[in-house]
Amino acid sequence: MTKLSVNINKIATLRNARGGNVPDLLKAAKDIQNFGAQGITIHPRPDERHIRYQDARDLKSIVHTEYNIEGNPEKNFIDLVLEVKPDQVTLVPDAVDAITSNAGWETKKHRDFLREVISEFKRNGIRTSIFVDPVIEMVEGAAETGTERIELYTESFATEYGNGNLQSVEVYAAAAKRAGELGLGVNAGHDLSLDNLKFFKQNIPNLLEVSIGHALISEALYLGLENVVNMYLQRLK
Template structure:
């Protein structure tokens, strides 16, 4: 079964809107695991507008499944990851002021940079993943960095699927085949939802993990958090 890692950034956004500790991020993470999710994802940004760096430290003691920290590998981020030592780090090339991630890595142009960072994380026992678009050249470049996995950036799939174009999955299938051929594990995330997840999961071979936050948290406003997590797990069976 493909694992579900729930991104809890939006819970932190809601907490930060009023100050204080409502909703309680740590309790939410523990509850999400209790509801059946197999991982927790966070994406701290330099301005800490949702996940705070201290949240990462606090979550390490709470998360019993797998903690995935994603972000742009600036020095502050690298230092945090090496301090916390999550189960997985996902490298994302987003700008400091990005509202959300909007592109994968050009792994060819950034091979030396990524290789050095990945080597340091792996020396510290941290599984590594690189956020990439479904482009064969970039999957090949990812393999050359020594990363353990890639995370397929699925926004274009979600957009095409919502417009009725199921062929939008084809580049992802090809990228997944190439990744598996090169010995890379395959994760995926961004704009995956209850509407489009089943088709994606059933189409992508060797899919190990999906990271889902915005849609799941939004849907839980109507469905309830436990029910939403269970519905996502059902779609991953």
Template sequence: MTKLSVNINKIATLRNSRGGNVPDLLKVAADVQKFGAQGVTIHPRPDERHIRYQDARDLVSVVHTEYNIEGNPVKKFIDLVLEVKPTQVTLVPDADDAITSNAGWDTVKHKSFLQDVIAEFKSNGIRTSIFVDPVLEMIEGAKETGTDRIELYTEAFAHEYSLGNTAGIDHYVASAKLANELGLGINAGHDLSLDNIKFFKENIPGLLEVSIGHALVAESLYLGLENVVNMYLQKLK
């Protein structure tokens, strides 16, 4: 079964919009695990506009499944990850002003930088994953960085699927097959939803984990958080 890691950034966005602690981020993290999710993901940004760095620290005592911290490996982020020591760190090449993640790493151009960062995390017992586009050259480059896993950036797939173009998955299938051959674990995330997750999972060989936040929270407004988590789990079987 592919594991579901729930990204709780949007819960933090809602909390921060009014100040105070409603909704309670730590309670939501505890609840999604109680409902069956096998992990919790956060993506703190330098301006802390949703997840705050203190949230990352506070979640250590709450997350008893897999704890995944995503972000651009600037010094502040690296220091946070080394302090918190999550199960997994996912490296994402975000610009400071990015609304959301919008590209994978150029693993060839940034090979040396990624090698250094990944080596430091791995020496501290933290599993590493890097965000990549479904491009074979980038998958091969990822292998050279020493990362444990890749996370396939799935926005393009989700867009094509919403238009009825199921061939939009072809690049992802080829990338996954290559990753499997190279011994890289495969995660995926971005714009995955109840509408497309089953098709994606059924076609990607060796898919270990998906990280889903925006769609899951939006769907929960209508269907309820516990129900939606379980709907994802059923589709990921």
């Protein structure tokens, strides 16, 4: 079964809107795991507009499933990850002012940089994943960095699926197949939702993990957090 890792950035966004500790991020992480999710994802950014660096530290003792920290590997982020030592770090080429992730790595262009960063994480026992577009060349470039996994950037699929273009999944299937041939594990994330997840899962070979935040938390406003987590788990069966 593909694992569900819930990105809790939006819970932190809501908390930060009023200050204080409502909603309680740590309690939410505990509850999400108790509801059946197999992982917690956070994506701290330099301005700490949602997840704060201290949240990353505090969650270390709370996450008993799989702890995944995403981010651009600039110095402060690297230092944080090496301090916290999550199960997985997902490297994302975000600009400092990015609202959300909007592109995968140019893995050929940044191969040497990524190889250096990844080797440091691996020396510290942290599994690495690289955020990539569903492009065979980028998957092949990822394999040259020494990463254990890739995360397929699924915004394009979600947009095309919403427009009725089911063939949009084919490039993702091809990228996942090539990753498997190269010995890379496959994760996926961005704009996956209750509407499109089952179809995506059915068509992607060897999908190990999906990371879902914005849609899941938004759907939970109407349907309830426990119910929505279980609805996602059903779609991944």
